[in-house]
Amino acid sequence: xxxxxxxxxxxxxxxxxxxxxxxxxxxxxxxxxxxxxxxxxxxxxxxxxxxxxxxxxxxxxxxxxxxxxxxxxxxxxxxxxxxxxxxxxxxxxxxxxxxxxxxxxxxxxxxxxxxxxxxxxxxxxxxxxxxxx
Amino acid sequence: xxxxxxxxxxxxxxxxxxxxxxxxxxxxxxxxxxxxxxxxxxxxxxxxxxxxxxxxxxxxxxxxxxxxxxxxxxxxxxxxxxxxxxxxxxxxx
Numbered sequence: 001x002x003x004x005x006x007x008x009x010x011x012x013x014x015x016x017x018x019x020x021x022x023x024x025x026x027x028x029x030x031x032x033x034x035x036x037x038x039x040x041x042x043x044x045x046x047x048x049x050x051x052x053x054x055x056x057x058x059x060x061x062x063x064x065x066x067x068x069x070x071x072x073x074x075x076x077x078x079x080x081x082x083x084x085x086x087x088x089x090x091x092x093x094x095x096x097x098x099x100x101x102x103x104x105x106x107x108x109x110x111x112x113x114x115x116x117x118x119x120x121x122x123x124x125x126x127x128x129x130x131x132x133x
Numbered sequence: 134x135x136x137x138x139x140x141x142x143x144x145x146x147x148x149x150x151x152x153x154x155x156x157x158x159x160x161x162x163x164x165x166x167x168x169x170x171x172x173x174x175x176x177x178x179x180x181x182x183x184x185x186x187x188x189x190x191x192x193x194x195x196x197x198x199x200x201x202x203x204x205x206x207x208x209x210x211x212x213x214x215x216x217x218x219x220x221x222x223x224x225x226x
Binding site: 003004005007008009011012013015016017019020022023024026027029030031033034039042043045046049050053054057058060061064065068073075076078079082083086087089090091093094096097098100101 | 134135136138139141142143145146147149150152153154156157159160166167168169171172173175176179180182183186187189190193195198201202205206209212213216217219220
């Protein structure tokens with residue numbers, strides 16, 4: 001790493017701390033996928049890595065290259081925005097697919113569709129009841 | 134001084150990311166059902182993308198950024214296609 005000799009100490013420290021935070025959060029999320037028991041608990045764990053893990057490492061890269069090339073280098077923002085936008089889409093699709101599969105097998109660990117529908121119906125009835133004079 | 138700080142921190146971060154990828158791979162192989170495996174593919178490509186970004190910091194070359202962006206895009210498309218397949222049994226209807 002001979003290219004970093006021109007780097008001031010504060011930039012090196014900021015890059016180091018941000019990279020370590022991001023990697024540690026990603027590691028905690030990965031350990032979460034190992035230790036949680038069911039799929040619907042497990043689906044929460046990787047979002048640690050995709051929210052602040054990605055954000056922190058992208059920020060470290062922005063600081064590092066901006067100071068190194070002494071001009072603003074912000075193209076890592078693209079990765080951060082892209083991951084932030086796409087992760088909820090993927091995980092909601094996946095969770096709905098998993099719920100559909102559990103219900104289709106008649107599993108008792110998820111609420112059946114009729115219970116959800118009745119709850120929605122009751123909630124709507126209460127709301128209309130309150131609105132009525 | 135700055136070189137030592139950066140070499141050590143980026144090295145430790147890369148080791149942590151590799152351990153995270155190993156955890157995801159273990160769950161990918163062992164995961165009891167298909168949705169667990171798809172979830173771990175998703176987490177695995179995010180960790181790989183972060184590893185490529187730290188390689189970019191380590192070598193000081195901004196070429197690695199394009200690689201990370203391509204991994205992010207392709208990983209998103211593949212995860213959505215796999216979720217769609219689990220839901221409907223077909224990807225494009």
